[in-house]
Structure formats: C-alpha cells, structure tokens
Amino acid sequence: MTNVQFNSPLPEESVAVSPSAPCAGCAEIKAKHYASVRDGNRKKAEATAVAMGRHLRAAHS
C-alpha cells in the first residue's frame, strides 16, 4: 500500500486531492492516518503521523 500513486491512466481527473493535501503522497498518508483513527488503531495512527512527518521533510522541504 506504500506505492499506490500515479497508477491511473487519467491522473489529473482520478487523483482526488483535497485542499489540505498538496500531493499524492500526502493524500495517501492522510487517508491511512484517518482510516487508522477511525478504526481505533492508535499504533498505526501514530505510525502514519510519523510517516507524514518524514514525507513532509523528504518531499516538501
């Protein structure tokens, strides 16, 4: 589930980017994070929060 990006033949129309998700990586990580929170999986929620921090540093700094 970590490499799901840009697999669509029509990325501009198919990739749903929310106003708070500036890139596909952010959107994917946020989706995992919110799913984890929704499921009550705190460990995974924390892990995805850490992943988000790493992603922000790696891709947006």
Ligand SMILES: [Zn+2]
């Ligand atoms: Zn990003």
